[in-house]
Amino acid sequence: MSNRTMPRLLQTPAVLLLLVWMLVPLGMTLFFSFIRYVLNSLRRPEWTTPSLENWRGFGNYQFVWNNDGFWLAIYNSVFIVCSIIILTVTLGLAIAVLINRSFPGRGIVRVLLISPFFVMPAVNAVLWINMILDPVLGLQGLAVAGINEILAGLRDLPFLGAFFSLWPDLAPISFRATQTSAYAVILMVTWQWTPFAILIFMTSLQSEDQQQKEAAILDGANAWSQFRNLTLPHLGRPIAIVVMIQAIFHLSLYAEIEIVSRGNGNKNLPYLIGEFATNNIGAASATGIFAVILANIVAIFLLRMIGKTLMD
Amino acid sequence: MAAVAQHSKFSKIAWPVLAWVVALIFFFPIFWMVLTSFKTDADAVKPENLIVFQPTLENYLNMTENYDYWRFAINSVITSVFATIFTLVVGVPAAYAMAFNPSRHTKDVLMWMLSTKMLPAAAVLYPMTFLTKNFLGIFDTHFLIILVLSLINLPIVIWMLFTYFKEIPKEIIEAGQMDGVSTWGEIKDILIPLAWGGVASTALLCFIFCWNEAYWTVRLTTTDAATLSKLIEGNRAPEGLFFGRLSAVSTAAVGPIIVLGWFCQKQLVQGLTFGAVK
Numbered sequence: 357m358s359n360r361t362m363p364r365l366l367q368t369p370a371v372l373l374l375l376v377w378m379l380v381p382l383g384m385t386l387f388f389s390f391i392r393y394v395l396n397s398l399r400r401p402e403w404t405t406p407s408l409e410n411w412r413g414f415g416n417y418q419f420v421w422n423n424d425g426f427w428l429a430i431y432n433s434v435f436i437v438c439s440i441i442i443l444t445v446t447l448g449l450a451i452a453v454l455i456n457r458s459f460p461g462r463g464i465v466r467v468l469l470i471s472p473f474f475v476m477p478a479v480n481a482v483l484w485i486n487m488i489l490d491p492v493l494g495l496q497g498l499a500v501a502g503i504n505e506i507l508a509g510l511r512d513l514p515f516l517g518a519f520f521s522l523w524p525d526l527a528p529i530s531f532r533a534t535q536t537s538a539y540a541v542i543l544m545v546t547w548q549w550t551p552f553a554i555l556i557f558m559t560s561l562q563s564e565d566q567q568q569k570e571a572a573i574l575d576g577a578n579a580w581s582q583f584r585n586l587t588l589p590h591l592g593r594p595i596a597i598v599v600m601i602q603a604i605f606h607l608s609l610y611a612e613i614e615i616v617s618r619g620n621g622n623k624n625l626p627y628l629i630g631e632f633a634t635n636n637i638g639a640a641s642a643t644g645i646f647a648v649i650l651a652n653i654v655a656i657f658l659l660r661m662i663g664k665t666l667m668d
Numbered sequence: 669m670a671a672v673a674q675h676s677k678f679s680k681i682a683w684p685v686l687a688w689v690v691a692l693i694f695f696f697p698i699f700w701m702v703l704t705s706f707k708t709d710a711d712a713v714k715p716e717n718l719i720v721f722q723p724t725l726e727n728y729l730n731m732t733e734n735y736d737y738w739r740f741a742i743n744s745v746i747t748s749v750f751a752t753i754f755t756l757v758v759g760v761p762a763a764y765a766m767a768f769n770p771s772r773h774t775k776d777v778l779m780w781m782l783s784t785k786m787l788p789a790a791a792v793l794y795p796m797t798f799l800t801k802n803f804l805g806i807f808d809t810h811f812l813i814i815l816v817l818s819l820i821n822l823p824i825v826i827w828m829l830f831t832y833f834k835e836i837p838k839e840i841i842e843a844g845q846m847d848g849v850s851t852w853g854e855i856k857d858i859l860i861p862l863a864w865g866g867v868a869s870t871a872l873l874c875f876i877f878c879w880n881e882a883y884w885t886v887r888l889t890t891t892d893a894a895t896l897s898k899l900i901e902g903n904r905a906p907e908g909l910f911f912g913r914l915s916a917v918s919t920a921a922v923g924p925i926i927v928l929g930w931f932c933q934k935q936l937v938q939g940l941t942f943g944a945v946k
Contacts, residue, residue, distance in 0.1 A: 608789055
């Protein structure tokens with residue numbers, strides 16, 4: 357066999373599988389986004405089968421674009437993703453620097469820190485919203501009730517009681533409510549993904565130029581200016597990568613949204629698509645195409661960055 | 669050395685203490701889940717039994733009765749194991765060809781493969797349901813879940829294998845070619861033994877990703893092929909009545925994976941950043 361055919365032959369199954377996986381469903385979404393297509397309609401039964409005769413042009417896109425729910429979903433998607441990124445990168449940086457020194461039990465600390473990343477999303481959400489954040493039975497509820505009880509006891513004290521009766525009772529926060537459910541999602545995903553940021557930054561810190569650092573110390577640079585002028589520039593690339601990978605992953609958050617409040621107050625684009633898809637397939641598909649565009653904006657930058665290091 | 673000497677006595681003690689506190693805070697929710705799994709449902713919500721309680725195995729022993737745990741667990745094992753095997757069977761030859769016989773297009777092909785990973789799943793939700801339910805009739809089958817899990821992990825697996833294979837000196841492979849060893853023989857007798865560690869950790873990571881997948885496994889199954897993700901999502905116990913048993917089933921679902929994860933931290937960095945962070 358010639359030198360060229362064999363390598364191609366070996367790649368063919370992988371390429372073909374991915375090609376079909378990408379093109380067929382995406383092509384169908386594109387097609388559905390241009391036709392009137394609903395699953396149930398007593399009035400217009402002809403719309404329940406996908407067909408070119410129900411062509412709607414950009415009608416579905418217009419419908420979605422003018423839908424308040426769509427903009428709210430974009431807002432929620434962007435708000436949730438940006439908050440998670442800011443929190444994970446800040447925490448990740450701080451903790452990576454913290455454990456970059458050697459100290460007793462560093463191996464165990466690393467193991468403890470990385471663990472949340474391997475928890476499956478459904479368990480993460482169930483664990484946080486029930487056992488930790490629940491306003492009555494979760495740790496939050498128990499803690500608030502406990503503090504209120506202590507306060508009540510202090511109010512009965514002679515003399516000092518008058519002072520403590522000025523303090524209000526604490527009220528637990530319900531994290532399933534419209535105003536707060538997005539924060540619950542941000543909190544649980546941040547918990548899960550900070551380990552990822554730590555791991556990446558830590559790996560990168562280990563390749564930092566130590567001689568340069570020692571020179572800076574001899575020159576009398578303090579810890580902050582070392583971090584600011586040497587470490588942070590060194591981490592520029594890993595930070596960019598952590599930001600982009602998380603953006604892509606978190607733009608498709610679903611399980612956490614579903615479990616926390618079924619989209620009440622935290623409905624993002626994937627969740628909106630899921631809701632449309634229970635009946636209005638045309639609108640779901642048009643929203644899907646918008647989601648693809650949003651993800652691609654991030655993906656292009658990421659791929660460029662990875663591409664540069666590919667063949668070194 | 670100079671750097672070490674500079675640390676004051678205070679920071680020598682405060683630093684590790686702070687690191688430990690942070691680590692314990694991060695691990696606390698998992699610890700709490702495991703602890704709660706040994707409480708009865710009634711004890712789990714009593715403030716007086718927060719730390720001190722009569723440990724019980726009842727939640728674990730009743731997992732089958734309460735949740736039909738093993739049916740879902742077996743589905744998770746079957747789909748994750750076979751998806752990992754299938755991904756490797758397709759991915760190893762592809763990565764081998766790309767690493768040792770790269771063409772002008774290899775870089776583009778790799779980038780394109782990665783770009784398929786960035787497609788939001790929700791965008792193709794309905795077509796996937798439509799195709800598998802009405803057209804192919806494979807909705808809610810192990811076959812479908814194995815196929816989908818393989819496809820979403822194939823780009824990462826090929827990428828990771830590619831970076832491992834690139835480290836192997838080309839001469840070794842070429843020597844095999846000179847001796848007239850078949851391609852299959854090269855992969856089996858030369859490549860795999862040399863890159864054994866890389867292949868194993870790739871497989872492990874692929875398995876973990878399959879196990880934790882929570883979109884397609886939930887949306888493309890109803891009962892027959894439903895995995896642990898579906899089980900947990902379906903039993904979220906809104907009123908907190910079943911914290912004990914919910915914790916037990918959650919612990920059983922994530923425990924083994926966390927332990928496996930500890931063994932492939934390093935590979936995780938490579939796999940998730942596509943080799944861009946070293």
